Amino acid sequence: GQQVMQIPQYQHVQEGEDFTTYCNSSTTLSNIQWYKQRPGGHPVFLIQLVKSGEVKKQKRLTFQFGEAKKNSSLHITATQTTDVGTYFCAGLRLISSNTGKLIFGQGTTLQVKP
Amino acid sequence: DTEVTQTPKHLVMGMTNKKSLKCEQHMGHRAMYWYKQKAKKPPELMFVYSYEKLSINESVPSRFSPECPNSSLLNLHLHALQPEDSALYLCASSQEFRRVSYNEQFFGPGTRLTVL
Numbered sequence: 001g002q003q004v005m006q007i008p009q010y011q012h013v014q015e016g017e018d019f020t021t022y023c024n025s026s027t028t029l030s031n032i033q034w035y036k037q038r039p040g041g042h043p044v045f046l047i048q049l050v051k052s053g054e055v056k057k058q059k060r061l062t063f064q065f066g067e068a069k070k071n072s073s074l075h076i077t078a079t080q081t082t083d084v085g086t087y088f089c090a091g092l093r094l095i096s097s098n099t100g101k102l103i104f105g106q107g108t109t110l111q112v113k114p
Numbered sequence: 115d116t117e118v119t120q121t122p123k124h125l126v127m128g129m130t131n132k133k134s135l136k137c138e139q140h141m142g143h144r145a146m147y148w149y150k151q152k153a154k155k156p157p158e159l160m161f162v163y164s165y166e167k168l169s170i171n172e173s174v175p176s177r178f179s180p181e182c183p184n185s186s187l188l189n190l191h192l193h194a195l196q197p198e199d200s201a202l203y204l205c206a207s208s209q210e211f212r213r214v215s216y217n218e219q220f221f222g223p224g225t226r227l228t229v230l
Contacts, residue, residue: 043221048218
């Protein structure tokens with residue numbers, strides 16, 4: 001079945017260092033979404049990429065969607081302790097015009113040392 | 115109101131009990147989901163309701179029974195669960211599927227379930 005692979009599984013950085021997590025799908029995605037889950041919390045939507053080659057920025061976060069719509073990345077510049085959490089990518093698989101599901105990557109857990 | 119609410123926050127039940135989890139959203143979303151999440155794992159899809167009809171069942175055991183009484187409410191009825199069913203159960207909603215740009219999911223805080 002369709003899979004979304006995400007690496008690395010864990011990343012420990014010093015505050016101020018950059019961080020990147022990568023996702024790769026076995027098939028073309030309708031769109032890709034990114035979620036952040038803080039320890040003890042629930043996933044919170046960050047952004048959605050729909051177009052081939054799309055790049056979006058949110059302050060220190062940069063999201064990219066590959067030209068073939070099979071891979072994506074999230075880059076955080078100058079990490080802060082508030083960035084701690086698990087970042088999930090999720091590819092949308094449309095089953096029909098009325099339903100579909102997100103295929104989640106395994107997540108990357110980010111720890112930031114102050 | 116951009117919130118998905120879930121009750122209860124915590125639930126402890128025995129293997130012979132019957133209980134229900136409840137989820138509510140008032141964003142006018144027409145797609146609602148149940149996920150199961152184990153520690154250090156991604157959410158695992160269980161069910162999808164689209165326009166109040168069950169559209170996806172990810173081969174979930176029959177001891178989990180979903181119900182969508184109306185477009186704002188989603189229930190998950192639990193019966194004869196096993197200890198391995200202990201997990202965080204998340205409800206989510208999204209606008210619709212007809213346009214791929216409108217599918218961001220809003221998650222509720224979850225119900226932490228322990229089966230003894």
